[in-house]
Amino acid sequence: MVLLITPPFTQLNTPYPATAYLKGYLNTLDVPSAQVDLGIRVINRIFSEKGLSELFACVDDNHMQTENAVRIFQLRHEYVYAITRVMAFLKHPTFIEAQNICQGTLLPEASRFNQLEDEHTAFGTMGLVDKAKHYCTLFLEDLSDFIVEAVDSRFGFSRYAERLGRSASSFNELYDQLQQPRSFIENILTEELAVVMEQYQPQLVLITVPFPGNLFGALRIGQWFKQYHPDINISLGGGYVNTELRALKDIRLFEFCDFITLDDGEKPVQCILEYLQGVRKLDQLKRTYICQDNAVRYLNGAAEGDVLQKHLGIPDYSDVEWDKYFPVVEVANPMFRLWSDGHWLKLTLAHGCYWGKCTFCDGSLDYIKRYEPSPVGMVVDRMEALMAQTGIRGFHFVDEAAPPVLLKELALEILKRQLKVVWWTNIRFEKSFTADLCLLLKQSGCIAVAGGLEVASPRVLKLINKGVTLEQVSNVAANLTHAGIMVHAYLMYGFPSQTAQETIDALEVVRQLFEMGIIESGFWHQFALTAHSPVGLQPAAYDIEITGGLQGSFANNDLEFIDKQGAIHETFGDGLKKALFNYMHGLGFDFQLGEWFNFKVPKTQLPPNYVATMINDDVVLKPNSQLLWIAHEPISKNIVKTKGKKTVEMSELTLLSAKTHITINVKAKLGQWLCQCLSEMAVTAEKRITFSDFQNKYETASLGDFNKFINSYTFLQLREAGLIIL
Structure with a gap:
């Protein structure tokens, strides 16, 4: 065993x-x-009536240094009384208990509840049960603060x-x-x-x-x-x-x-x-x-x-032991909560990273450098097996960065098998994520993606060899958001040689992305130098000096270094995180960037429409682009329209999907041709029709000027109803 x-x-x-x-x-x-x-198991033991009673019993008065800890200790009987109901609610929420939590006096409150006034507006949009989950989270975080101060300083959830x-x-x-x-x-x-x-x-x-x-x-x-x-x-x-x-x-x-x-x-x-x-x-x-x-x-x-x-x-x-896991809702942000809410089944589409060139990343290690994609059919087989085993239909693909081609194949396979699932993953903001590909991913159940915007500075993005531009990131984020897919941005500050001006300009880019609503959440982390990254392996190329971390007998990865050119990076952390927290709640967009910091910072050099000018929603139609029909087969009805003495045979096409219902009227010949073509474009079709094939079929059928057709209102309605061009 x-x-x-x-x-x-x-x-x-x-x-x-x-x-x-x-x-x-x-x-x-x-x-x-x-x-x-x-x-x-340990968490469930601690946060129980018996566990909290024993925890409070072992507290030494001398360990309580703050008024907050003293208050929690004085209210210990209320905490012990409430804990069973809090844990039961988080595991199996009900409307009645949510009322008790939000409107009643069930929960004792300490310092974590002080932030509620700031978040009242944001949580007003989330519904009662979510609000109650948040209150329970604050209740647990108060207890966590007490444990750290009075019982065990090592503790964290x-x-x-x-x-x-x-x-x-x-x-x-x-x-x-x-x-x-x-x-x-x-x-x-x-x-x-x-x-x-x-x-x-x-x-x-x-x-x-x-x-x-x-x-x-x-x-x-x-x-x-x-x-x-x-x-x-x-x-x-x-x-x-x-x-x-x-x-x-x-x-x-x-x-x-x-x-x-x-x-x-x-x-x-x-x-x-x-x-x-x-x-x-x-x-x-x-x-x-x-x-x-x-x-x-x-x-x-x-x-x-x-x-x-x-x-x-x-x-x-x-x-x-699924019954021991429970959600927490730390902030009123639907994307951010994915990491802490819900039972997610984890799967991998590909081992390693298909890019593998970012200079801050451990690219020399096997988990990054050895790229090996899995056959998509096998991945979906595993999804079906796990659904049968657990009854859970939510998947988190934990790839370093899921390739667009693999995600496209995954979406098609999910749709072919008519699986009703939700899933999310990590990506790189590649230009391959067109508006139509994003619609396809959404149709297959994609609810969110997380990707690296990192430094949000054109010069430093090149320096880290990210392989994407700010324009790409902005357009891909817009495509995903417009498709109904939430976007989380991994953000970095403090890369070697990054200046104060570049840091503030990066914050301005982030502000504009949030204000435009094309990213939902983000997280700042300070650059950390690792021994296995290109920067760690070639420090002179980035004008840094490694001062410690290489000679240890135990862990040898995180390195200490001196940045000979850049700003004093650690001073920016609190301000960047404070700004981001507000942006994630839809607040503070009108603040001057300097207001987030307790020291003088340069003014941004970017115009307020910097991101907006980069957004381009033009669709590029290539001869080898594939056409895909993701709605139901059209329902055709023959009708006759009369104009004066002239009668015209028409087709009324009803285009249905789970979310849409569109009716279009076209000439009978075009209607018959469309019904045939759209059925050949179905997800289940063995062969994909290209844009070139589509044009040839149209012209062979002698239906008129193809360019006029693809720029017509009829074609626009087909696109809205479920015609995707990949």
């Missing part, structure tokens, strides 16, 4: 997918396995002891903290571990460490196993390991585990299993660290390559 563990803490609303992916692959090997999210894991070039502090007595939260963790151990009795435990905020919890888990079940083998893997521990030298880490695997885990785990079964030699493990002869040794002698995407198996969510 293999036990797959997600340590505290990742997401509250849906499981992190690593264990489901690995379990799916182990199924193809007929290896029995079980997965458990110890993070969500989606992270634990993150500071210890971030930029830990030395293992010393982590190791020292692991020798200390367990905290209140860590005691709950080990209690849950004991339950899991009793239930599954595994021979091998795989612990995923996706983020710095999972490392300490993972090591506590390994420590517990080594203390109470030293015969069980422990292996660590995941995103944090893949990026941070590629030059590991500190043998003390192996007091908490036996193996550490890099990059995709399927084949390395298979090799470990074969080694433990005695059918593989130790030196034939794949991308695996072990401790041997009192030193860290890296083994990569396996002859086999990595598992192809088509052989990975179907991610297996069969033993996920």
